[in-house]
Amino acid sequence: MAKKVQTPEDDAAKTKGRLHLLIRYAKDFLSFNKWNTVGLLVIVLLNGLTQGVGFLMLIPLFNLLRTEIVQGGGADHVAGAWLKAVFHWLNIPMTFPWILLVFFFLMTATAILRNRQMVITHMVQRAYVRRLQSRIFKAIINAQWSFVANRRASDLTHILTSDLPVVATGTFFFLQLISNCGFVACYIFWAANISITLTGITLVTAGTLFFLFRSYFPRAFKTGMSMREAKSRIFSVLMEHISGVKIAKSYGVETAEQANFDEIVSRLSMESVRITRQNAEMKLWFQILSYLILCLMLFYAVNVLWIPLVEVGVIILIFSRLLPSLSALQANAQRLAGMLPSFSATETFYSNALAHQEDLVSGPSDDRMELNQGISLENISFRYSADEKGFAVRNLDLRIPALKTTAVCGFSGIGKSTLTDLIAGILLPDAGTIRVDGVTLGNQNLSAWRKSVGYVTQEAFLFHDTIRNNIGWGNPDATDEEIMEVLDQVAAGRFIRELPKGLDTIVKDRGSRFSGGERQRIVLARTLLRNPKLLILDEATTSLDKKNETAVFQSLFRLRGKITLLFITHDPATIRYADQVIDLKAHLD
Numbered sequence: 001m002a003k004k005v006q007t008p009e010d011d012a013a014k015t016k017g018r019l020h021l022l023i024r025y026a027k028d029f030l031s032f033n034k035w036n037t038v039g040l041l042v043i044v045l046l047n048g049l050t051q052g053v054g055f056l057m058l059i060p061l062f063n064l065l066r067t068e069i070v071q072g073g074g075a076d077h078v079a080g081a082w083l084k085a086v087f088h089w090l091n092i093p094m095t096f097p098w099i100l101l102v103f104f105f106l107m108t109a110t111a112i113l114r115n116r117q118m119v120i121t122h123m124v125q126r127a128y129v130r131r132l133q134s135r136i137f138k139a140i141i142n143a144q145w146s147f148v149a150n151r152r153a154s155d156l157t158h159i160l161t162s163d164l165p166v167v168a169t170g171t172f173f174f175l176q177l178i179s180n181c182g183f184v185a186c187y188i189f190w191a192a193n194i195s196i197t198l199t200g201i202t203l204v205t206a207g208t209l210f211f212l213f214r215s216y217f218p219r220a221f222k223t224g225m226s227m228r229e230a231k232s233r234i235f236s237v238l239m240e241h242i243s244g245v246k247i248a249k250s251y252g253v254e255t256a257e258q259a260n261f262d263e264i265v266s267r268l269s270m271e272s273v274r275i276t277r278q279n280a281e282m283k284l285w286f287q288i289l290s291y292l293i294l295c296l297m298l299f300y301a302v303n304v305l306w307i308p309l310v311e312v313g314v315i316i317l318i319f320s321r322l323l324p325s326l327s328a329l330q331a332n333a334q335r336l337a338g339m340l341p342s343f344s345a346t347e348t349f350y351s352n353a354l355a356h357q358e359d360l361v362s363g364p365s366d367d368r369m370e371l372n373q374g375i376s377l378e379n380i381s382f383r384y385s386a387d388e389k390g391f392a393v394r395n396l397d398l399r400i401p402a403l404k405t406t407a408v409c410g411f412s413g414i415g416k417s418t419l420t421d422l423i424a425g426i427l428l429p430d431a432g433t434i435r436v437d438g439v440t441l442g443n444q445n446l447s448a449w450r451k452s453v454g455y456v457t458q459e460a461f462l463f464h465d466t467i468r469n470n471i472g473w474g475n476p477d478a479t480d481e482e483i484m485e486v487l488d489q490v491a492a493g494r495f496i497r498e499l500p501k502g503l504d505t506i507v508k509d510r511g512s513r514f515s516g517g518e519r520q521r522i523v524l525a526r527t528l529l530r531n532p533k534l535l536i537l538d539e540a541t542t543s544l545d546k547k548n549e550t551a552v553f554q555s556l557f558r559l560r561g562k563i564t565l566l567f568i569t570h571d572p573a574t575i576r577y578a579d580q581v582i583d584l585k586a587h588l589d
């Protein structure tokens with residue numbers, strides 16, 4: 001098979017893409033942290049300044065010592081000259097103890113500034129990540145249901161709990177990079193103060209090193225990408241396969257599951273080692289070459305430029321700071337490149353979620369819609385995504401009278417749950433109108449309508465929490481008496497009272513503390529507690545035995561005339577509770 005040949009244009013386009021990504025990241029970060037980042041840079045520059053002055057003070061200090069010892073010469077270096085002027089201005093004698101004292105104060109200031117820099121870096125980093133987490137979570141919970149339904153749960157969790165921490169670490173490197181730039185600028189300034197030639201040589205060599213090692217950036221990006229992929233697979237294996245452990249056991253596929261998991265984790269650890277190796281390799285070369293430059297420079301300084309020994313000492317000091325700073329600059333840039341794939345994923349996800357936001361107008365929190373006449377569906381059509389050929393619901397006309405009981409039936413996949421999602425206001429139709437008491441449902445009243453609807457979906461969804469908290473979800477002020485009352489209505493009061501811990505019993509989100517039927521009744525009680533105008537049961541009693549199902553329906557029967565009930569069923573026995581039966585098959589084109 002012909003392999004696609006990579007052209008230089010492809011490479012250039014990719015580099016441009018990565019660069020744009022980096023710029024978008026920096027813009028996003030700075031849009032929120034502009035002043036904090038400026039503050040951080042000021043601290044870094046002040047730090048570089050005080051440190052530099054401190055180092056330069058060593059020259060007059062040693063010169064002074066030498067002068068005192070050999071009784072000759074003086075502080076003749078340019079740095080010494082202006083330090084002398086500063087001392088004179090401060091009216092401090094330029095004696096050994098005074099110079100030491102000033103040196104101590106400068107170095108203490110440096111340490112304090114470094115401490116502030118560390119704390120501020122962390123604060124800025126956390127604030128940015130907190131904002132990312134919060135805005136992505138907000139985008140998810142305010143997105144249209146169809147957007148969330150079309151995504152794997154593990155993908156959503158992966159973005160929030162894996163990609164974002166990677167972006168957080170990358171942000172730390174980004175801030176370090178900014179600090180590195182500040183320090184490098186300061187060190188270059190001080191180094192140039194001593195010898196422009198040597199500083200020039202260092203910069204040219206560092207620039208050459210950056211150029212020679214430029215391929216490390218795309219490599220770091222690629223490794224970051226495959227790390228992301230491996231992590232995403234681990235997430236899906238953990239979330240999907242662990243919840244399917246029971247089925248895996250019954251199929252006897254534990255060994256295959258184990259092999260699958262081992263393969264992914266070994267890939268992840270391989271990529272992780274690869275990143276460390278790349279970083280270490282880069283650092284090694286930088287260090288070897290740095291020492292080489294330092295030695296050549298010293299040779300040049302002492303044998304060609306004839307720079308005095310004291311200054312050579314300070315040169316060593318400054319350059320031994322400058323070179324690691326340059327190396328750190330390179331390493332941080334490389335790590336930043338490794339973070340970009342995760343940033344790109346969060347960015348794409350966020351903009352997708354934003355494009356699918358619900359545009360609800362929310363009124364007062366107790367704003368509910370009345371249902372006294374009925375719900376009418378006029379020529380409703382809906383499909384889950386634009387690229388899907390089939391409509392889940394097509395050209396449907398229906399009327400659900402208020403305060404009556406309506407049953408919906410039809411074969412599996414015909415669109416019953418989609419229909420109830422539309423009636424509950426969870427989905428909006430692509431075409432047609434839904435009216436409640438003659439009022440068209442739309443963004444302006446959906447939020448009020450949802451408060452009037454009690455919806456028991458096909459999945460009995462419960463939190464890993466107490467029965468009380470599960471039922472009181474949405475009604476946190478409900479008393480135990482109110483909770484027991486709704487539990488009695490759904491024929492669950494007795495088994496809950498028999499539990500040793502009663503309402504404090506923990507309902508496990510998975511596992512088997514409660515049977516399927518018990519879970520269904522807890523969910524039903526939660527819905528009834530909301531005191532809905534319309535109660536929708538999407539096969540909500542399928543796990544109940546006949547006796548309990550009858551008990552539930554009979555107690556719902558008692559609400560007749562007070563509540564509109566819509567239930568989906570495959571069971572002809574329950575249809576007798578309905579005033580009206582809608583067979584969706586009859587509505588098919």
Ligand SMILES: Nc1ncnc2c1ncn2[C@@H]1O[C@H](COP(=O)(O)OP(=O)(O)OP(=O)(O)O)[C@@H](O)[C@H]1O
Pocket residue numbers: 149150384385392410411412413414415416417418419458
């Ligand atoms: N999130 C989704 N994305 C894409 N298609 C979907 C989605 N949910 C349902 N569908 C499709 O829409 C159609 C109607 O599904 P729906 O769940 O409404 O059927 P149903 O009548 O409730 O079936 P059942 O009796 O099995 O619960 C089916 O063809 C289904 O494959």
Ligand SMILES: [Mg+2]
Pocket residue numbers: 416417418458538
């Ligand atoms: Mg269904």
